[in-house]
Amino acid sequence: METRTVGRPRSEEARRAILKAAATLVERDGYGALTMEGIARRANVSKQTVYRWWSRKADVVLEALNEAAEATAPAPDAGALERDLRLFLRRTVAGATPRNARMLAALMAEAQLDEEFAESFRIGFLARRREVLREVLERGRSRGELRSSADLDFLVDFVFGLLWYRILSRHARLNRAFADKVAGSLLTLARH
Amino acid sequence: METRTVGRPRSEEARRAILKAAATLVERDGYGALTMEGIARRANVSKQTVYRWWSRKADVVLEALNEAAEATAPAPDAGALERDLRLFLRRTVAGATPRNARMLAALMAEAQLDEEFAESFRIGFLARRREVLREVLERGRSRGELRSSADLDFLVDFVFGLLWYRILSRHARLNRAFADKVAGSLLTLARH
Amino acid sequence: METRTVGRPRSEEARRAILKAAATLVERDGYGALTMEGIARRANVSKQTVYRWWSRKADVVLEALNEAAEATAPAPDAGALERDLRLFLRRTVAGATPRNARMLAALMAEAQLDEEFAESFRIGFLARRREVLREVLERGRSRGELRSSADLDFLVDFVFGLLWYRILSRHARLNRAFADKVAGSLLTLARH
């Protein structure tokens, strides 16, 4: 499926500079202080070039995050629910570096402020992550590792609720111990 | 300790008009479109009057929310953990009307964008709600209704994580059934 | 006719700074290089303040010119046509300093580019100057100093045509000798 290229090709250099500028600025000054103007300035790029490819600063940050976090990891499938859960959670927690956590928080915030972005964030980000976890749980259920009446969606909410709450309220750390605790609790809930 | 009043007294009318304007505008156009200028305009008040009493639009919304939700309800104490939990959760869920949910989401968003506000939101809002639930749980533990090794903070995270996640991601409703399910799950976790 | 003054009064300082900046910039870089942004910058004033009072850069320049040239001189009335004409033309030519000539040329140019400005320029500038000269001629006619069939409008065109042509094409100087020659020619035309 070849794309007919006509006209000057997009500058990969500019694209990378923009994403990097956005990530750096969010980390340094916070998403609240981020502006399209500032991104362009720091990336040594014209404003038009930013707007040509992204219409919202949130979209720039989302792409920067996806670039950085290689968020497309598939669902672990080691044949045992407990192991898969642990793996999924540890991997997720590991991806939430301070820099990435800041971007995640910013995007969740933006989704509250801009309904249009909220839509794309729900569909293109939140739902995908839910899907991965749900797959793990479904495989576990089909193997009989959790009671058949378990409400998988509720369990997924349980996991992401805890993760997001920590990211957003920042009252405690997201670390491996926390990951394991969440995994353990989920199994408890899934079995009783 | 009486405050010496000199000069023209503060206009209670203006204060109420401002809070109402803020709440209405958030509901109608979303917090993202809220501006101090817009609040003043709609309240038929000068910008200066808004700034004299609140320095951030988030503060206006927070006061509007507290005014509306009378959020200072004390922890229920019916003598039994299960009952107290149900009560607390049903009451909380009932308070999260669409209008209030929208303001809550907005404030959580603002806390991600403005570190100064985040501080006051954590201390003056999030922590207080945590405290109420913790009190309920502690009374339950002292009555021996949950295992002594239970990690109360984790349980509190569990509850608020679920609540906030639903408020922010809006993928499912916050209703009485959900409240009861969360209460039930908490007890399961607290006992096993 | 008192104007009720409410709110902060307009800053006379800012107004003067803007007019001066505009005049200076036109003289230094030419009207073609003049921008609202540049005026604001040089006047140490916000763009908004410029736009609050003038909607076009041509309007700024026009006011600057009127301020500088004190263009509201009344028609000379010394009792003799020849004298009045000489006076009028010498005064006009004297007002066309290089700096003012540059502004005049710019405004005539702008009138060609912006129909809305053209309207106000014709009415508020060109027509007024014509009126003054016409008054001089009419007084002369009523004194019998020119033939009664003389086409005054044509004579006015004759004078301003010569003046504007020199200003715009810059192929020769506008000086006192030229003024006197124009006055002389007009009398020739007016009598034969």
Added chain:
Amino acid sequence: METRTVGRPRSEEARRAILKAAATLVERDGYGALTMEGIARRANVSKQTVYRWWSRKADVVLEALNEAAEATAPAPDAGALERDLRLFLRRTVAGATPRNARMLAALMAEAQLDEEFAESFRIGFLARRREVLREVLERGRSRGELRSSADLDFLVDFVFGLLWYRILSRHARLNRAFADKVAGSLLTLARH
């Protein structure tokens, strides 16, 4: 002096499309709204193609005008000054169709805004027109049809001043009656 042609020859079609687009746009929206981008768009031509052959939009319009007006008419030479003058003025006035008048006005305006173009406009346009009229007058003088002390340059100024003033200020029509009146007046001036 043959120009070595190597490579693809210039597209006459594109050239014509560009000139036509420019003329049409000036007529429709005014020169002020004319942009190189707009010309290219309307001519279905790439911007580069426009820039390859003209560096200023004024140059495009100038060429469009010369194309349209076939402005290279030689000085009339019928053996009598009055006749030649009438012919010259009638022909000039006839060439100033509304469309052409608009372009002429635009170019004179541009000459006020861009010193570089002013130069080429003075030399390549204004001076040539002056030359034609001067030739007519000189022939008249050598035939003794005007007094020998007549200032020919002033007379040329007189004519073009009137013409340009009407084109630019648009307060009255340019028609045959006007042409004849100017011719008559010139003779009056030239003889007295």
Added chain:
DNA sequence: GCGTAAACGAGACGGTACGTCGGGTCTTTAA
């Protein structure tokens, strides 16, 4: 017919200015 070379369309690029909006502050009169 094959290579060379300029012209062409498309459209991305770094810039600059546009005119507007809101942020906070300040300056006035009135209550």
Added chain:
DNA sequence: TTAAAGACCCGACGTACCGTCTCGTTTACGC
């Protein structure tokens, strides 16, 4: 002292053109 009104400086918004560039494609000529 508070309030309303509104001007002020500031800086970002999103857009339009500027003039340049980098592509792939087309069209001539000279070998």
